[in-house]
Amino acid sequence: MFEALKPQPADKILALMQAYREDPRDTKVDLGVGVYKDASGHTPIMRAVKAAEKQLWEVETTKSxxxxxxxxxxxxxxxxxxxxxxxxxxxxxxxxxxxxxxxxxxxxxxxxxxxxxxxxxxxxxxxxxxxxxxxxxxxxxxxxxxxxxxxxxxxxxxxxxxxxxxxxxxxxxxxxxxxxxxxxxxxxxxxxxxxxxxxxxxxxxxxxxxxxxxxxxxxxxxxxxxxxxxxxxxxxxxxxxxxxxxxxxxxxxxxxxxxxxxxxxxxxxxxxxxxxxxxxxxxxxxxxxxxxxxxxDPALRADWATELEEVRLSMLGLREQLASELQRLSGSDRFGFIAQHRGMFSRLGASPDQVEAMRRDSAIYMVGDSRLNIAGLNASTVPILAEAIIKAGV
Ligand code: PLP
Ligand code: TYF
Known part of the structure; x- marks a missing residue:
């Protein structure tokens, strides 16, 4: 039976995660999979979730x-x-x-x-x-x-x-x-x-x-x-x-x-x-x-909403920083859309060759359709990305 199975296409986003892990360059920047990361590149457990987890351990009496x-x-x-x-x-x-x-x-x-x-x-x-x-x-x-x-x-x-x-x-x-x-x-x-x-x-x-x-x-x-x-x-x-x-x-x-x-x-x-x-x-x-x-729980809910808002605002700040860095380097407003987009992702509009060039020359990992995860950036990698975007001719 199993001989009838055919290889299935890999998930491109998950394959990119693997390629990033295997890249030995310590300047590499991961803008691939849609996972929130803080400025140090860590995906934290939210405070309220951790607190709920502690409480749950105390109060949960069955796993039926x-x-x-x-x-x-x-x-x-x-x-x-x-x-x-x-x-x-x-x-x-x-x-x-x-x-x-x-x-x-x-x-x-x-x-x-x-x-x-x-x-x-x-x-x-x-x-x-x-x-x-x-x-x-x-x-x-x-x-x-x-x-x-x-x-x-x-x-x-x-x-x-x-x-x-x-x-x-x-x-x-x-x-x-x-x-x-x-x-x-x-x-x-x-x-x-x-x-x-x-x-x-x-x-x-x-x-x-x-x-x-x-x-x-x-x-x-x-x-x-x-x-x-x-x-x-x-x-x-x-x-x-x-x-x-x-x-x-x-x-x-x-x-x-x-x-x-x-x-x-x-x-x-x-x-x-x-x-x-x-x-x-x-x-x-x-x-x-x-x-x-x-x-x-009103207190946990309020803390969760506060932390979520911090996450949202940090991504917005990175968007604005990237858009203005690109405006400075390109001398044009053509990257203004980055500050208009919302959420974790922006589609940059780069060609597959340009995406590949950014990966090869600058160790920047974004999805092949030029989707980048804004949360993969921090204040010091934004200028590196902006330079790579201009260098690739986007
Ligand atoms: N729908 C969209 C558009 C997504 O980007 C995702 C990915 O996170 C999901 C659904 C579902 O994600 P999960 O199955 O991890 O909850
Ligand atoms: O688009 C993303 O990056 C997220 C995470 O098979 C994800 O939605 C990526 C691939 C996948 C499942 C989730």
């Missing part, structure tokens, strides 16, 4: 199974964090998943169950895992224009023109905030256009939100998803706690199905439970429990 959808208290705090009061709690079915990736996978599975013919419209570009999971599941994907290579902002006209092709029963996959890999995001009026169009056509939005709090703030980053949830009859939301709680390896995510028809809610919940059972029975609990404890 949770429910199929995970702990309902986790769903409650996450729904509140993401959706605020955009919709009544009773309209949201939710299940804990292993990370945001698990939430995406379960969401796609639900779409396939509900409409095997659904086409999933994906931004061009999008997170490569969206594409590989959809491909693996034999689901049809249709790219829509998203990034304007000239302005390095959102190509809203192109996006709306491509979304004119959606039909009822299709799904439009959107990034809630901090678009990966470009860093270019919809503003609220653009979100409104999308909502109007979805409601006109009967296509269903699925929102992947993996960076709430990394862009403009916890509330600001949820505006798009709240607008969609409050105004579309059916919405899927795949959320991740990996980044904003810094609990990557704990695998905490949540899939939500929001439905304005109150009669559908119970069946949606049952379907989410069923899908968890088919794929792994019970979702991981440890990370989800830490998130629940942090969000339910």
């Amino acid at each position: 199974y949770t429910g199929l959808a995970g702990d309902p208290g986790y769903a409650d705090v996450m729904i509140d964090l993401i959706l605020g009061d955009a919709v009544p709690r009773s309209t949201v079915a939710a299940a804990a998943t292993p990370g945001g990736t698990g939430a995406c996978r379960q969401g796609f599975d639900l779409i396939k169950m509900a409409n095997p013919k659904a086409r999933v419209f994906v931004s061009n570009p999008t997170w490569p895992n969206h594409l590989s999971i959809l491909k693996h599941m034999n689901m049809e994907m249709v790219p829509y224009r998203y990034f304007d290579d000239e302005t390095r902002g959102v190509d809203c006209d192109g996006m709306m023109a491509d979304l004119a092709n959606v039909q009822a029963g299709d799904v439009v996959l959107l990034h809630g905030c901090c678009h990966n890999p470009t860093g270019a995001n919809l503003n609220l009026s653009e979100w409104k256009l999308v909502v109007e169009h979805l409601n006109k056509t009967g296509a269903v939005p699925m929102i992947d939100i993996a960076y709430q709090g990394f862009g403009d703030g916890l509330e600001e980053d949820a505006q798009g998803v709240r607008l969609v949830a409050g105004n579309c009859p059916e919405v899927l939301i795949a959320a991740s706690c990996s980044k904003n709680f810094g609990i990557y390896r704990e695998r905490a995510g949540l899939l939500m199905a929001v439905c304005s028809d109150p009669d559908r809610g119970a069946l949606n919940q049952q379907t989410l439970n069923f899908l968890n059972r088919q794929n792994y029975s019970f979702p991981p609990d440890h990370g989800a429990r830490l998130v629940t404890m942090v969000l339910n």
